[in-house]
Amino acid sequence: MKNKDLNYYYNIARNMLEDFSNVCDGKPDYICTPEKFGATMGLGGAGQGKTFETNYNTLHKYRLRMQMIKAHHEPEMSISIFGKELTIPVMGASVSGVKLSLNDVISEEEFYWGLLKGARDSGCIAMVGNTPACPDDLGVTVIEKNDGWGIPIFKPHSQEWLVQLFQLAEELNVLAVGVDLDGVGSQFWNEKQLYRKSEKDIQELVDSTGKPVIFKGIMNVEDAVKVVDSGADACYVSNHGGRPMDCGQGVAEVLPDIAMEVSGKIPILADGAVRTGFDVLMVLALGADVALIGRPLALMSVAGGYNAVKLYFEYVKHDLRLAMIMTGCDNLKEATMDILSKGLLG
Numbered sequence: 143m144k145n146k147d148l149n150y151y152y153n154i155a156r157n158m159l160e161d162f163s164n165v166c167d168g169k170p171d172y173i174c175t176p177e178k179f180g181a182t183m184g185l186g187g188a189g190q191g192k193t194f195e196t197n198y199n200t201l202h203k204y205r206l207r208m209q210m211i212k213a214h215h216e217p218e219m220s221i222s223i224f225g226k227e228l229t230i231p232v233m234g235a236s237v238s239g240v241k242l243s244l245n246d247v248i249s250e251e252e253f254y255w256g257l258l259k260g261a262r263d264s265g266c267i268a269m270v271g272n273t274p275a276c277p278d279d280l281g282v283t284v285i286e287k288n289d290g291w292g293i294p295i296f297k298p299h300s301q302e303w304l305v306q307l308f309q310l311a312e313e314l315n316v317l318a319v320g321v322d323l324d325g326v327g328s329q330f331w332n333e334k335q336l337y338r339k340s341e342k343d344i345q346e347l348v349d350s351t352g353k354p355v356i357f358k359g360i361m362n363v364e365d366a367v368k369v370v371d372s373g374a375d376a377c378y379v380s381n382h383g384g385r386p387m388d389c390g391q392g393v394a395e396v397l398p399d400i401a402m403e404v405s406g407k408i409p410i411l412a413d414g415a416v417r418t419g420f421d422v423l424m425v426l427a428l429g430a431d432v433a434l435i436g437r438p439l440a441l442m443s444v445a446g447g448y449n450a451v452k453l454y455f456e457y458v459k460h461d462l463r464l465a466m467i468m469t470g471c472d473n474l475k476e477a478t479m480d481i482l483s484k485g486l487l488g
C-alpha cells in the first residue's frame with residue numbers, strides 16, 4: 143500500500159483540482175495565483191495576486207538565527223487560549239467555498255468536517271468560514287457535530303443577522319465566534335449583502351454574546367486599537383490571503399507594529415503564507431500568539447479529509463519543535479524578534 147504522506151495527498155488534490163505549487167507561494171502559473179480573467183479565483187488572490195505573493199515574500203525576508211550553545215530542554219510548545227489547551231500554537235484558518243473555489247469536488251460539510259476533526263485530533267482548533275453557496279449557519283452545525291470544538295467566522299453580514307448567528311453559535315456551544323471584517327471585499331457575494339463595520343457595530347457584537355469574540359482582517363494599528371477597545375477577545379491579523387484586495391501590504395510587514403500595541407492585552411492571531419513549523423516560529427517571533435494556516439489545510443481536507451489534515455498538523459508540529467531547538471527557544475515566550483534577522487534582503 144502506498145505511504146499516505148503529504149505528497150500522496152497533494153497528488154490526489156492535484157488530480158481533483160488544477161495544478162498548484164506545493165508551497166502555495168503565489169508564484170505564477172499555478173492555481174495558487176492570480177485570478178484568471180473571467181474565471182473564478184480558485185485558491186488564488188485578487189487582481190494579479192500581488193497581496194498573496196507579498197504575504198509570502200515579506201515573511202521570508204526574515205531569517206531564523208541559529209543558536210546552538212545552550213543547555214538542552216525539550217521545547218514547550220503548548221498554549222492555552224479561549225480556556226482550552228492546544229498542543230501547538232497553530233490553528234486552521236477559516237476557509238469555505240468548495241463550490242466556488244475548489245472545483246466543487248466534495249460537499250461543503252465534508253470539507254468543514256475534515257478541517258474541524260483533523261485539527262481536534264491534533265490537539266488544535268480549526269475555524270470555518272461561510273460562503274454564499276450554502277446556508278450561513280452550515281459551519282456552526284458541523285462544529286456542533288465536533289462537540290462544539292471549532293470556531294465559526296462569519297462574513298460581515300447585517301448586524302441583526304450576525305447577532306442571530308452569534309446566538310445560534312452560543313447555543314451550540316462553539317469555542318468562540320468571529321467576523322472576518324475584510325470579508326466585506328469578498329468577490330463572491332453580491333453588493334448589499336456584506337457591510338463595513340463601525341466601532342459601535344463591533345462593540346455591539348461583542349456585547350451580544352458570552353462567547354469569546356474574534357475580529358479578523360486587521361492590518362493596521364488603528365484598527366487593532368479599536369478591536370481591543372471593543373472588548374473583543376482576539377485580534378486576528380490577516381488580509382484574507384490576498385483574496386479581497388490586490389496590491390496590499392503583507393502580514394509580516396504590519397504584524398510587529400500591531401503586536402507592539404496589542405501584545406499582553408488580548409491574543410494576536412495571524413495568518414498569511416504560513417506553511418511549515420519554521421514559518422510558524424517566525425510569525426510568533428513577529429508578535430503573534432497563534433499562527434493560522436489556510437490553503438494547505440484546505441487542500442488536505444479536500445484530498446484526504448481529517449486524516450490528511452491531521453498529518454499536516456503533525457508535519458507542522460515536527461518542524462516547529464526543530465525550529466525551536468535550532469534557535470535556542472525553550473518555550474514560546476522566547477520566540478521574539480531576537481531569533482530573527484532580516485537576511486540579505488534588508
Ligand SMILES: Cc1cc2nc3c(=O)[nH]c(=O)nc-3n(C[C@H](O)[C@H](O)[C@H](O)COP(=O)(O)O)c2cc1C
Pocket residue numbers: 184185186197235236237238239243270271272273295322325358380381382383385413414415416434435436437438440
Ligand atoms: C479558498 C479559500 C476560501 C476562504 N474562505 C474564507 C472564509 O470563508 N472566511 C474567512 O474568514 N477567510 C477565508 N479565507 C481566508 C483564510 O481564512 C486565510 O485568511 C488565508 O487563506 C490565509 O492565507 P494562506 O492561505 O496563505 O495560509 C479563505 C481562503 C481561501 C484560500
